[in-house]
Amino acid sequence: MAMATKMLLLLAAVALLVASSGAWETNIRMPASVATTTAMDEAVAPLIHALRPMLGSGGQLGSRAGVACDSWRLGVEAHNVRDWKTVPASCESYVGHYMLGGHYRRDSKLVIDEAISYVDSLKLAGNGKEVWVFDVDETTLSNLPYYATHGFGATPYNWMSFQEYARQASAPALPETKRLFDKLLSVGIKPVILTGRREVQRTATVTNLRRQGFSGWMTVMLKPAEFKGSAVTFKSGERQKLVDAGYVIVGNIGDQWSDILGTPEGARTFKLPDPMYYIG
Amino acid sequence: MAMATKMLLLLAAVALLVASSGAWETNIRMPASVATTTAMDEAVAPLIHALRPMLGSGGQLGSRAGVACDSWRLGVEAHNVRDWKTVPASCESYVGHYMLGGHYRRDSKLVIDEAISYVDSLKLAGNGKEVWVFDVDETTLSNLPYYATHGFGATPYNWMSFQEYARQASAPALPETKRLFDKLLSVGIKPVILTGRREVQRTATVTNLRRQGFSGWMTVMLKPAEFKGSAVTFKSGERQKLVDAGYVIVGNIGDQWSDILGTPEGARTFKLPDPMYYIG
Numbered sequence A, B: 001m002a003m004a005t006k007m008l009l010l011l012a013a014v015a016l017l018v019a020s021s022g023a024w025e026t027n028i029r030m031p032a033s034v035a036t037t038t039a040m041d042e043a044v045a046p047l048i049h050a051l052r053p054m055l056g057s058g059g060q061l062g063s064r065a066g067v068a069c070d071s072w073r074l075g076v077e078a079h080n081v082r083d084w085k086t087v088p089a090s091c092e093s094y095v096g097h098y099m100l101g102g103h104y105r106r107d108s109k110l111v112i113d114e115a116i117s118y119v120d121s122l123k124l125a126g127n128g129k130e131v132w133v134f135d136v137d138e139t140t141l142s143n144l145p146y147y148a149t150h151g152f153g154a155t156p157y158n159w160m161s162f163q164e165y166a167r168q169a170s171a172p173a174l175p176e177t178k179r180l181f182d183k184l185l186s187v188g189i190k191p192v193i194l195t196g197r198r199e200v201q202r203t204a205t206v207t208n209l210r211r212q213g214f215s216g217w218m219t220v221m222l223k224p225a226e227f228k229g230s231a232v233t234f235k236s237g238e239r240q241k242l243v244d245a246g247y248v249i250v251g252n253i254g255d256q257w258s259d260i261l262g263t264p265e266g267a268r269t270f271k272l273p274d275p276m277y278y279i280g
Helices: A002-018 A023-029 A039-043 A069-077 A089-100 A102-121 A159-167 A175-187 A199-211 A231-244 B002-018 B023-029 B039-043 B069-077 B089-100 B102-121 B159-167 B175-187 B199-211 B231-244
Strands: A130-134 A190-198 A219-223 A248-254 A269-271 B130-134 B190-198 B219-223 B248-254 B269-271
Touching (some): A069 B069, A069 B102, A089 A102, A102 B069, A130 A175, A130 A231, A159 A199, A175 A190, A175 A248, A199 A219, A231 A248, B089 B102, B102 B269, B159 B199, B175 B190, B190 B199
Parallel strands (some): A190 A219, A248 A269, B130 B190
C-alpha cells in the first residue's frame, strides 16, 4: 500500500502541475482588455482537482445511481448521447475540470495530430481546388471564457447572453486547430470557415479570427438570417455548393457531429471534443 | 494536501472494489470447461491498478512524447483514429486495465441505457417488421478471455489463433447488450444478428449465442466464404436486403464504426466501446 500511496501522490502532483499556468489558461481567464497577468492572478485560479476528471463530480464510480460523467462524455463524443439540452447537473464540475485542466487540450491535440498525419499522407493535386472546412465555435475559436462563467453547459443556453459575448470578438483560438490551419496553408490546401453563426455576426467573427492569428482562408460562410433548417442541412448544403463549384473537400473538422454528418461530408472528418453543448 | 491524500486513497479503495470479483470477471477468467470458481481463484486475479485507467501505462500525462492512452482511446471511439493495426505498444497495460476494470463496463452501460431510452421513446407499429441489428464480437459476445492472453490488441491479429478460440463457443455475453436484446424482444422488435464472421463459423457462433442466453432472433447473417469487400460494404449490403424485404431497422449496434456506417445505417445507431482492434 505504501507504494500505491506514493504513486497516488505522484498523480496528484502531476495533475496539479498540468493545472498550473500556461498561455492557454492565461488566455481563458483574462478579459479581452487585460494584456498581462501576475503571479497573484495565477494563485487565485481555480484548482483542478486530481480526482474529478476520472470520477465525475458525484464520485459515482461504479455506482448504479446518477451519471458516470466520464462515460457520459465518451457517449457524447461517440454520438451515442444525442439531443441533450444541458450537461447533467451532477457533471458540471466534472466538465469544468475536464475543460480547464489538461485533459481537453490533450484530447484535442490527439485529434489534430491525426489530422496532420492524414494531411501528410495525401497526394495533393495542388490545383488550388483543394479545401478544408473548419467550424468556428469550439473549433477555431474557444468560448471557454464564456462557458466558464455559465456553468460549463450545465445551465440552459442563453442566446442573448452568448451573442453579447461573441460581439466582443475576444474568444481565444484553440491552439491545436491553429496548428492544423497553418499546416494546411503551408501545403496549399485552402481553409474554408463554415459556421452556424448568423450573417449578422460576420464582422465580429472575422475580427475575432484575425485577432487570433487566423488569415488566408478562402471564404467565411455564415448562416443567412432567414435560414430555418437544421445545422446538418445548412452545413451539408454549403459543402455541396463547394463541390458543385469544383472544389474537393479533403477534410472537415468541427466539435459537433452536425458539422461532419451529411453528404458531402468531405474525404475525411475529424471530431474535436465538446462536452459543453449539443447542436443537432 | 491531507484532504487530497485521503481522497486519493479513497479513489484507490473504490477502484480496487470495482476491480474485485463479480459474474463478469469470473466469466472472463474461467476456461469454458470450469463451471465454478473459488475464493482462491479470485485472490490470484490480476490486480487492476487504480491509476492506469487515467494515466496510461507510460504515465505520460501532459508529456509531449509518447501516446496519451486515454486520448487515443477517445480518438478511436469518436472515429478520429482510423485504420490502426494494433493498440500502441505503450498502451497495452492501459487498455488491459480499461477492459478488465470497471471502466469498460461503465462505458458500455451508458450506451445501453441510451439505447433503451431510445426504445422507450419509439412509437412502434408492432407489425412484426421492426428489427434491430446486432453485431457479434465485442457486441453480443465478448472475446476478452482471448484478448486478455493476446496483449489486449497490442499484438498483431492472428486469424488462426482467434478462429480456434471462436470455435470453442465459450465467449461470455456482454451483459449490457443482453439487457438491450431482452428489452427489444419484450416490446416486439426483432433482433437480427449481423456479423463479419464467416458462414463456416455459423454453428459455433449460434451455439455460443445460445449458451449465453441469446435466443428469439429473426436471423443470423454471416459473411459468405467468397465475399471480398469491406466490412462496411458487406454490412450495409445486408441491411439493404432487410429494407428491401420490407423491414424497418429501428436500431443498429456494434463496437466498430464499420458496423454502423453505410446506408441504410438504421434509424439510430449505437457505438459500443472497443479499444482492442479496428475493422475498416
